[in-house]
Amino acid sequence: MKEKVLNILQKYYGYKSFRKGQENIITSILQGEDVLAIMPTGGGKSLCYQIPALCLDGITIVISPLISLMKDQVDSLVTMGINACYINSSLSSEDYNNILQGIINNEYKIIYVAPERLESAEFLNIIKSKEISQIAIDEAHCISQWGHDFRVSYKKIPYFINNLTTRPIITTFTATASTEVRRDILNMLCLIEPKVFITGFDRENLYINIVKSSAKNKYLLEYVENHKTENGIIYAATRKEVEKIYEGLLKREINALKYHAGMSNEDRKINQDKFINDEVNIIVATNAFGMGIDKPDIRWVIHYNMPQSIENYYQEIGRAGRDGEKSECILLFTPGDI
Known part of the structure; x- marks a missing residue:
């Protein structure tokens, strides 16, 4: 057998x-x-x-x-x-x-x-x-x-x-x-x-970094600018935050997609398929995005806001590095988040 x-x-x-x-x-x-x-x-x-x-x-x-x-x-x-x-x-x-x-x-x-x-x-x-x-x-x-x-x-x-x-x-x-x-x-x-x-919870190829920053937007934009050729997900807590980050990236001519529950099912599906098929390599999303996404080569996941729970955080960073290659998970933190 x-x-x-x-x-x-x-x-x-x-x-x-x-x-x-x-x-x-x-x-x-x-x-x-x-x-x-x-x-x-x-x-x-x-x-x-x-x-x-x-x-x-x-x-x-x-x-x-x-x-x-x-x-x-x-x-x-x-x-x-x-x-x-x-x-x-x-x-x-x-x-x-x-x-x-x-x-x-x-x-x-x-x-x-x-x-x-x-x-x-x-x-x-x-x-x-x-x-x-x-x-x-x-x-x-x-x-x-x-x-x-x-x-x-x-x-x-x-x-x-x-x-x-x-x-x-x-x-x-x-x-x-x-x-x-x-x-x-x-x-x-x-x-x-x-x-x-x-079988264990540790994903040894994921580097987890918690960044305390009073200028989260500045940090985010600089990071994305330096990693815009890699596949990445930016998680934000609300639709409004997603839209704001998405518009900020477009203004800097960084090609990105958005995904949240305020969009139509069709628009969400189109954006999800584009991301999976490498047509665009950066997506800004609420936690509505990602369950069941099996894209192997996501190199970074950034949380712009605190996730709802440690379990949610573990699930969401788990979308990075499924091919076993080194990937980065960054949680941007300010005391006002909690």
């Missing part, structure tokens, strides 16, 4: 060896064990459930709250020659019906599903008749009210699992989980004698 796993790793992903913790997690899943894996953002969580999906008979269902991540990962899987699809609110009725028909016809190996969609009787009736080898739950901290990103829809996951004809292997993944959150994941998702893996 180990040889098969390594062949898949090289054939589909282009790697000759695993990152820290990945191999042990995959081995446990292939042995039929439920798993809770706490891995750093950018530590290669998706590979830990995708490789077992390709080794096991039947379908793997990946439950994720991140629409952008679903699209990115399904596009990537399809490019690799793996039959995958996603079901979420971005689909038209026609697309949704086509995917359901594809499931009926056994066309997919990996199906990404938003948690809200698990309540669909139509989807459940179709999927119940299929052989499901694994249910992988991404961002598993969302099930806990102690977590920084609690989602009510996650509490419906156990009902979905219990309604399946045969219980599959349940695997859960998150980057940040306190003791309370870990306990909730284990208990609320009813994991059976699970193997728990904590």
Whole structure:
């Protein structure tokens, strides 16, 4: 089995060896064990459930709250020659019906599903008749009210699992989980004698710098001017702050994009795609941006304001340096921020 796993790793992903913790997690899943894996953002969580999906008979269902991540990962899987699809609110009725028909016809190996969609009787009736080898739950901290990103829809996951004809292997993944959150994941998702893996929180390639400055704008503009050829994200606390920074960059002829909840869905999607596809390499955004963004070569992340919590900060800086190369994370701080 180990040889098969390594062949898949090289054939589909282009790697000759695993990152820290990945191999042990995959081995446990292939042995039929439920798993809770706490891995750093950018530590290669998706590979830990995708490789077992390709080794096991039947379908793997990946439950994720991140629409952008679903699209990115399904596009990537399809490019690799793996039959995958996603079901979420971005689909038209026609697309949704086509995917359901594809499931009926056994066309997919990996199906990404938003948690809200698990309540669909139509989807459940179709999927119940299929052989499901694994249910992988991404961002598993969302099930806990102690977590920084609690989602009510996650509490419906156990009902979905219990309604399946045969219980599959349940695997859960998150980057940040306190003791309370870990306990909730284990208990609320009813994991059976699970193997728990904590591969560490340190991303050694990230340099974290906290800059106390009474002239944040001056520092920011000078930094961006010196790093404008690199991919970077500037996080600000409010739409107003985003607009102000964005306009300031444009005035200095620094090409940048903006992203916040006050923009239309279409404009946000256009700007996100431009950033991901390297058409523009700097984006100014509120924390509405970034969940599920898997751009490997972001070299710096600047927080213009204090993040909402340490968990949010960890998630947001985790978008830097996913390719393993050295990257910088700067938090601009003034006492008036808190």
